[in-house]
Amino acid sequence: MAYAIQGAIQQAAAAGLQNAGEFAAPKRLNHLKTLEAESIYILREAVAEFARPVMLYSIGKDSSVMLRLAQKAFFPAKFPFPLLHVDTSYKFPEMIAFRDSYTREIGADLIVHKNQEALDQGANPFALGTQKCCGLLKTKSLLDALTEGGFDAAFGGARRDEEKSRAKERIYSFRDSLGQWDPKNQRPELWNIFNSRLNKGESIRVFPLSNWTELDIWLYIHMENIPIVPLYFAREREVVLRGASIVPIYSQSDLLPGEKSQRISCRMRSLGCMPCTGAIRSEADTLPKIIRELLGFKRSERENRVIDHDEEGSMELKKREGYF
Amino acid sequence: MSLHAANEQKDGFSTLLDHHLHKDMLRFTTAGSVDDGKSTLIGRLLHDSKSVYEDQLASVSKSRVNRSSGPIDFSLLTDGLRAEREQGITIDVAYRYFETPRRKFIIADTPGHEQYTRNMATGASTADLAVILIDATRGVLAQTRRHAYISSLLGIRNIVAAINKMDLLGYREDVFRRLYDDFLALAGQLNLENVVGIPISALEGGNLVNATDRMLWYQGPTLLEHLETVPVRSEVMQEAMRFPVQYVVRPDADFRGFAGRVASGTIRPGDAVMALPSQQKSRVRSIVTYDETAAEAFSPMSVTLTLEDEIDLSRGDMLVTPENPPTVASRLEAMVVWFDAEPLVPGRTYLIKHSVRTSRAKATAIDYRVNMNTLEQEPAYELKMNDIAAVQFEVAKPLFFDPYERNRTTGSFILIDPLSNATLGAAIIRAALPEAAGLDTDWNTPVAAEEKYRRHGHAPALVLVEGRPLVAQYLERALFAQGFEVALVSGEEVSAGRLGELLALSQSAGLVLIYSTNAISSAEKQALSGGAALRTIDLASMDLPADDEAAVSPAIAALQSLRIVAGPADAGEVN
Numbered sequence: 001m002a003y004a005i006q007g008a009i010q011q012a013a014a015a016g017l018q019n020a021g022e023f024a025a026p027k028r029l030n031h032l033k034t035l036e037a038e039s040i041y042i043l044r045e046a047v048a049e050f051a052r053p054v055m056l057y058s059i060g061k062d063s064s065v066m067l068r069l070a071q072k073a074f075f076p077a078k079f080p081f082p083l084l085h086v087d088t089s090y091k092f093p094e095m096i097a098f099r100d101s102y103t104r105e106i107g108a109d110l111i112v113h114k115n116q117e118a119l120d121q122g123a124n125p126f127a128l129g130t131q132k133c134c135g136l137l138k139t140k141s142l143l144d145a146l147t148e149g150g151f152d153a154a155f156g157g158a159r160r161d162e163e164k165s166r167a168k169e170r171i172y173s174f175r176d177s178l179g180q181w182d183p184k185n186q187r188p189e190l191w192n193i194f195n196s197r198l199n200k201g202e203s204i205r206v207f208p209l210s211n212w213t214e215l216d217i218w219l220y221i222h223m224e225n226i227p228i229v230p231l232y233f234a235r236e237r238e239v240v241l242r243g244a245s246i247v248p249i250y251s252q253s254d255l256l257p258g259e260k261s262q263r264i265s266c267r268m269r270s271l272g273c274m275p276c277t278g279a280i281r282s283e284a285d286t287l288p289k290i291i292r293e294l295l296g297f298k299r300s301e302r303e304n305r306v307i308d309h310d311e312e313g314s315m316e317l318k319k320r321e322g323y324f
Numbered sequence: 325m326s327l328h329a330a331n332e333q334k335d336g337f338s339t340l341l342d343h344h345l346h347k348d349m350l351r352f353t354t355a356g357s358v359d360d361g362k363s364t365l366i367g368r369l370l371h372d373s374k375s376v377y378e379d380q381l382a383s384v385s386k387s388r389v390n391r392s393s394g395p396i397d398f399s400l401l402t403d404g405l406r407a408e409r410e411q412g413i414t415i416d417v418a419y420r421y422f423e424t425p426r427r428k429f430i431i432a433d434t435p436g437h438e439q440y441t442r443n444m445a446t447g448a449s450t451a452d453l454a455v456i457l458i459d460a461t462r463g464v465l466a467q468t469r470r471h472a473y474i475s476s477l478l479g480i481r482n483i484v485a486a487i488n489k490m491d492l493l494g495y496r497e498d499v500f501r502r503l504y505d506d507f508l509a510l511a512g513q514l515n516l517e518n519v520v521g522i523p524i525s526a527l528e529g530g531n532l533v534n535a536t537d538r539m540l541w542y543q544g545p546t547l548l549e550h551l552e553t554v555p556v557r558s559e560v561m562q563e564a565m566r567f568p569v570q571y572v573v574r575p576d577a578d579f580r581g582f583a584g585r586v587a588s589g590t591i592r593p594g595d596a597v598m599a600l601p602s603q604q605k606s607r608v609r610s611i612v613t614y615d616e617t618a619a620e621a622f623s624p625m626s627v628t629l630t631l632e633d634e635i636d637l638s639r640g641d642m643l644v645t646p647e648n649p650p651t652v653a654s655r656l657e658a659m660v661v662w663f664d665a666e667p668l669v670p671g672r673t674y675l676i677k678h679s680v681r682t683s684r685a686k687a688t689a690i691d692y693r694v695n696m697n698t699l700e701q702e703p704a705y706e707l708k709m710n711d712i713a714a715v716q717f718e719v720a721k722p723l724f725f726d727p728y729e730r731n732r733t734t735g736s737f738i739l740i741d742p743l744s745n746a747t748l749g750a751a752i753i754r755a756a757l758p759e760a761a762g763l764d765t766d767w768n769t770p771v772a773a774e775e776k777y778r779r780h781g782h783a784p785a786l787v788l789v790e791g792r793p794l795v796a797q798y799l800e801r802a803l804f805a806q807g808f809e810v811a812l813v814s815g816e817e818v819s820a821g822r823l824g825e826l827l828a829l830s831q832s833a834g835l836v837l838i839y840s841t842n843a844i845s846s847a848e849k850q851a852l853s854g855g856a857a858l859r860t861i862d863l864a865s866m867d868l869p870a871d872d873e874a875a876v877s878p879a880i881a882a883l884q885s886l887r888i889v890a891g892p893a894d895a896g897e898v899n
């Protein structure tokens with residue numbers, strides 16, 4: 001056989017026996033460290049192979065975890081890609097404040113992108129319906145930003161346990177030159193080997209948190225002391241009850257005719273746009289309380305997100321069009 | 325709150341935390357033929373173990389689709405794509421996450437339809453256990469065998485044979501016994517270990533989470549009891565250190581770190597390491613992570629290493645323990661599961677991604693293909709979609725690998741189409757093959773023509789084409805596309821006197837030579853008969869209908885017999 005070291009191969013068989021003793025006490029990583037190691041591997045792999053990766057930063061809990069993993073993956077260097085926030089202009093003020101102060105603190109390179117044209121024409125979920133509004137302010141805006149930046153890979157903080165079409169998605173999710181997902185024709189993805197090869201205009205959404213659950217995210221935030229938007233913690237807030245939703249109110253002008261606000265102890269389980277994300281009644285004002293509360297939940301985290309329920313399979317439809 | 329109460333709450337929480345951090349994790353996959361009840365089983369298992377949120381269940385019960393005979397079609401909990409609900413089959417893997425007080429689980433619910441075998445392989449590639457379903461009314465089918473074969477190839481160490489739809493056959497013990505015996509016979513052929521048979525009804529939930537009084541004759545565990553208690557062994561069987569370098573971290577001139585994930589073994593500062601392919605040696609200086617400078621790193625940790633010396637090391641290289649290095653070879657045999665509609669053809673070059681390194685590899689021969697009905701080895705000229713076969717490869721740059729059963733990371737690769745970039749297949753490395761050329765090249769022996777034929781995967785031949793230049797061109801294109809080493813020579817380019825020389829040259833090079841001319845002269849005839857031992861095909865004798873692409877197919881078919889099919893005996897001479 002080729003190579004001088006082949007001689008050592010024969011010895012390896014013998015060494016296998018010696019090593020058997022060492023095998024007795026297999027070391028184990030704890031559950032969160034195992035997930036962390038996998039995510040870091042994915043982040044590094046993508047950065048090594050793509051020409052221009054970007055991280056989609058939505059300011060939520062999952063983005064916060066993903067950001068910390070990026071810091072870990074490239075330590076002691078800074079993570080070598082910018083963050084992209086697709087701002088619909090309907091985000092909670094606390095989210096924007098958090099985004100600006102936290103990204104400054106860690107020295108991240110932040111790109112904020114808005115579909116100004118649609119906003120100028122008055123795009124909002126009440127007039128357009130949530131499907132169309134998301135289409136313009138999120139999907140179109142995201143696709144434009146990716147094209148403008150020339151990004152061939154975008155990290156997203158989506159998890160498979162969030163929703164039934166996400167449960168079907170690969171860690172490397174291939175998008176054609178229009179940014180579309182074809183769920184019937186995904187690339188096979190075996191082991192931890194990722195195919196990053198693209199033709200011009202095509203791109204990949206990379207999901208390093210694919211295998212994390214909502215519980216894992218919270219436990220990790222707790223273990224790692226990761227800063228998150230204060231809206232996740234319960235306190236008395238001025239809200240209005242709108243249908244089944246509890247909607248935080250920032251000024252009396254947020255009220256629709258005939259509505260009255262009230263003070264309720266509540267928090268956000270998942271963060272989106274103000275008009276489409278409801279709060280939940282809660283007293284959980286610390287991470288341990290949030291985690292205990294989570295263990296007792298009987299309903300899913302996306303239930304308070306209007307967009308997922310417009311119609312059966314609406315998340316899948318949006319994803320096919322390029323939503324992340 | 326009193327101090328005491330505060331402490332109690334804190335302690336209660338740290339117990340909870342500890343419990344979650346150290347709980348065992350089992351990854352399992354479903355497998356089996358289409359409609360055997362895999363998705364129904366998973367939906368029902370999640371439901372009966374109280375792992376489905378109310379709103380998700382409500383959305384399933386509201387769905388327009390229900391193919392089950394019960395009030396809720398549980399398969400809809402995992403069949404989350406529109407096309408899946410419309411067609412009533414699973415198309416791609418669904419990953420579901422749930423836990424019981426004893427274990428955490430990641431489920432891959434995979435499709436049974438043959439067309440989507442690639443997605444089944446995707447889901448199974450990371451599983452510790454496979455639940456292979458058998459529809460009691462249909463028994464063990466070819467697709468059951470294919471999935472069992474893939475499970476065995478992928479090294480899944482625990483198998484559950486779930487004999488499903490027992491409700492349709494009166495929950496009879498003899499039905500279960502007979503089918504379980506059939507499966508055990510199959511498992512024996514495939515060397516599947518740790519097989520447990522459980523009679524179930526996915527529809528009614530019998531023996532999934534709760535035992536059922538319809539099958540009192542069955543004394544074994546329910547599916548969930550088994551999943552909660554079956555020993556999980558680490559997938560890394562090897563203790564020899566392997567560290568594929570993913571990325572070089574270089575924040576400033578003073579720091580050069582090698583980021584990667586430990587594929588196997590343990591690394592400590594001071595350890596001797598060897599870099600591949602350079603074979604340069606050094607020692608580990610430090611193990612750097614964001615959290616700490618670690619005292620050791622082991623699989624599957626992601627860390628960054630610094631070394632004592634400046635050695636040649638970059639992405640795609642590997643650090644290994646010098647005492648127990650991997651095999652380094654450029655010729656190897658691997659078991660391939662082929663996913664693409666375009667066949668794998670010997671002679672073609674593909675991209676392969678092995679661990680974190682991408683290189684070019686030529687498929688040089690198909691040793692055998694596995695017949696999914698008989699599980700016997702049979703010769704094959706090409707691999708069609710879903711074929712499983714032993715294939716020889718020649719890699720442009722030597723690969724450093726371990727056999728798959730010792731190391732999943734260094735023992736596997738994927739095949740990628742260099743033009744479309746599609747993922748074409750998955751390969752499990754079995755062993756190195758004797759080098760055709762390498763550092764221990766036998767410089768004193770001339771390269772025999774047969775060695776070239778072997779590398780090309782076919783013997784040489786001469787094809788005569790008279791008065792049909794277009795057919796000659798189509799033929800060259802078609803042969804080239806099929807991986808033949810081919811050359812087209814036109815009569816105008818070569819004088820008859822030099823024809824013999826040309827023929828001898830192309831024969832020793834192992835080419836299929838297409839000689840295209842207006843009309844063959846007697847001088848040409850004489851020169852061409854010089855290659856008596858050479859396989860000669862005269863297109864004139866074939867009566868081709870027209871000058872179009874289809875016309876060349878009889879010639880292509882005739883030339884398939886040139887292919888060298890290496891028998892299993894050939895693969896045996898490995899190492």
Ligand SMILES: Nc1nc2c(ncn2[C@@H]2O[C@H](COP(=O)(O)OP(=O)(O)OP(=O)(O)O)[C@@H](O)[C@H]2O)c(=O)[nH]1
Nearest residue numbers: 358359360361362363364392413414436489526527
């Ligand atoms: N009577 C009976 N029917 C069942 C049982 N399990 C599943 N079925 C039915 O069998 C059909 C196929 O079930 P699925 O769960 O979709 O089968 P599958 O194996 O996931 O199919 P693919 O994923 O497409 O390969 C459905 O109509 C189910 O309701 C069972 O235990 N008893």
Ligand SMILES: [Mg+2]
Nearest residue numbers: 362363413414
């Ligand atoms: Mg199914």
